[in-house]
Amino acid sequence: MFSRHISDRLAAYIEEARDANLIEQHLAECERCRAEYVQVRTGIDALQHLPLAVAPASIWNSIESALVGSPKRPVFSPWKLGLATIAALIIVGGAYWIITRSNARWEVDGLAGSPVVGTQHISRAGRVGAGEWVETDARSSARIRIGDIGSVVLSPNTRARVLATRPQEHRIALAHGEIQAKISAPPRLFFVDTASGTAVDLGCEYSLYTEENGSGLMRVTRGWVSFQRNGRESLVPAGASCRTRPHAGAGTPYFDDASESLRRAVDDFDEKPGADALTEILAGARVRDTLTLWHLLPRVAAADRGRVYDRIAALTPVPAGISKEKVLNLDSETLTHWKDELAWTW
Amino acid sequence: MVHLSDREISTEIIDACRVGDRDAFRTLYGLYKDQVYSVALYFFHGDQAIAADITQQVFLKLINNVTQFRGDAEFSTWLYRLVVNVCLDAARHRKAQPPIAANAKPEAFAGPASQEQDFARAQAADSVRRAVSALPAKFRIAILLRYFEGLSYEQMARALGCSMGTVASRLSRGHRILAERLKSFEGRRQ
Numbered sequence: 285m286f287s288r289h290i291s292d293r294l295a296a297y298i299e300e301a302r303d304a305n306l307i308e309q310h311l312a313e314c315e316r317c318r319a320e321y322v323q324v325r326t327g328i329d330a331l332q333h334l335p336l337a338v339a340p341a342s343i344w345n346s347i348e349s350a351l352v353g354s355p356k357r358p359v360f361s362p363w364k365l366g367l368a369t370i371a372a373l374i375i376v377g378g379a380y381w382i383i384t385r386s387n388a389r390w391e392v393d394g395l396a397g398s399p400v401v402g403t404q405h406i407s408r409a410g411r412v413g414a415g416e417w418v419e420t421d422a423r424s425s426a427r428i429r430i431g432d433i434g435s436v437v438l439s440p441n442t443r444a445r446v447l448a449t450r451p452q453e454h455r456i457a458l459a460h461g462e463i464q465a466k467i468s469a470p471p472r473l474f475f476v477d478t479a480s481g482t483a484v485d486l487g488c489e490y491s492l493y494t495e496e497n498g499s500g501l502m503r504v505t506r507g508w509v510s511f512q513r514n515g516r517e518s519l520v521p522a523g524a525s526c527r528t529r530p531h532a533g534a535g536t537p538y539f540d541d542a543s544e545s546l547r548r549a550v551d552d553f554d555e556k557p558g559a560d561a562l563t564e565i566l567a568g569a570r571v572r573d574t575l576t577l578w579h580l581l582p583r584v585a586a587a588d589r590g591r592v593y594d595r596i597a598a599l600t601p602v603p604a605g606i607s608k609e610k611v612l613n614l615d616s617e618t619l620t621h622w623k624d625e626l627a628w629t630w
Numbered sequence: 631m632v633h634l635s636d637r638e639i640s641t642e643i644i645d646a647c648r649v650g651d652r653d654a655f656r657t658l659y660g661l662y663k664d665q666v667y668s669v670a671l672y673f674f675h676g677d678q679a680i681a682a683d684i685t686q687q688v689f690l691k692l693i694n695n696v697t698q699f700r701g702d703a704e705f706s707t708w709l710y711r712l713v714v715n716v717c718l719d720a721a722r723h724r725k726a727q728p729p730i731a732a733n734a735k736p737e738a739f740a741g742p743a744s745q746e747q748d749f750a751r752a753q754a755a756d757s758v759r760r761a762v763s764a765l766p767a768k769f770r771i772a773i774l775l776r777y778f779e780g781l782s783y784e785q786m787a788r789a790l791g792c793s794m795g796t797v798a799s800r801l802s803r804g805h806r807i808l809a810e811r812l813k814s815f816e817g818r819r820q
Contacts, residue, residue: 327805339667
């Protein structure tokens with residue numbers, strides 16, 4: 285029999301019957317280890333509730349895209365390998381030059397009317413490359429196929445310019461109007477620049493409206509989008525929106541099903557941060573609205589940060605490892621950890 | 631659930647991968663993708679974007695380095711050593727980053743055919759996900775490798791770069807913490 289406690293051996297005993305006789309003798313006489321045995325057993329059994337997640341099909345597409353240009357690699361002898369390496373460097377260098385210097389062109393479908401692609405009106409289909417504009421008038425709309433990672437539909441009265449068509453950077457600039465983006469690719473491959481900041485795709489579907497001065501609205505219907513400007517970031521999940529403002533960038537995100545008073549108060553706060561608007565936001569917040577409250581933590585005055593913390597804590601238990609002091613000091617790791625926990629309710 | 635240890639990876643597939651056969655890579659990817667994605671998804675608190683990124687990185691590293699695989703170790707051990715390294719590297723990198731997205735909605739974990747109709751089961755699954763998410767990283771990765779991949783203690787020791795005793799200890803402690811977290815969730819509901 286083991287004379288010392290057997291806490292660290294219990295999983296191996298339960299799962300693989302290791303040292304079964306000795307451990308069973310110990311368990312028969314040790315109440316503490318029997319209690320721990322129940323705990324380990326509970327933990328193991330609980331895992332049966334975890335479903336296997338299905339990897340999105342887009343991952344393989346991305347892997348294949350990343351492999352484009354890398355030829356099949358048979359096993360060479362060392363000297364052949366040296367020659368092959370030189371040849372491969374020339375080929376890869378050439379491919380890189382072609383990819384980065386030339387403008388891969390994206391297909392454009394006319395959905396209604398006669399949108400302009402480059403300098404040409406199109407009725408059905410055209411192609412657009414980096415540096416060229418696509419523009420719709422009041423009676424036209426168009427769809428740009430963003431390589432093989434998704435598409436963007438331009439609503440009427442929209443003007444957008446293609447900026448980059450590289451495998452690792454698909455970027456357009458939205459001058460004015462509205463787009464609906466549908467992207468299925470790993471995060472941070474598709475970007476939309478506006479006068480008030482950049483929408484960074486994190487695997488999603490969303491609409492983005494902007495006026496020429498940058499005033500606008502982003503609404504996410506699937507996945508997540510990050511809106512960034514000068515280090516300030518708003519993370520917007522499906523079902524939520526955020527306003528954009530000239531020179532201010534991303535507004536505070538809120539869920540579309542939040543109360544009207546909360547949404548109005550968020551707008552007021554973003555326009556002119558103040559205690560009255562904050563009081564209204566805090567009063568109207570539900571558990572799900574911790575999305576809004578979490579984003580407010582670094583945006584409110586330091587003196588008001590404790591109120592935001594207290595309201596989140598009142599709505600949902602503060603997880604272990606989150607200290608109020610670190611939150612009030614805007615400790616990056618603590619805020620990330622808390623966001624990860626809160627996001628279960630978003 | 632099909633565990634890795636239940637599957638046979640033919641030497642023909644590995645050999646075909648070593649000479650750059652894309653179809654063989656695709657086959658290999660198809661065999662492991664959901665397990666690798668699941669480990670990454672639960673390790674990173676349900677963040678689909680990071681899980682997809684991790685899965686892509688793992689398979690690109692695998693494809694780019696498969697010629698170095700000599701067959702003197704099990705393929706799965708090599709693969710899961712890659713998974714562990716990429717996950718832990720990403721976790722370290724994230725600590726130095728400002729907040730980034732977290733796709734932590736319960737739907738993130740469901741495949742197209744897994745519409746959860748039973749509310750109690752969905753609630754239980756949600757509690758377990760939260761409890762796993764709260765585990766310290768070294769316990770979390772050990773538990774996920776054991777559960778989703780069905781690796782033996784010996785395989786896990788090689789994948790994690792530690793002794794079998796350490797594996798046993800991390801699993802025991804991890805499960806106890808898991809049970810305590812679940813108990814506290816139940817307490818809050820009542």
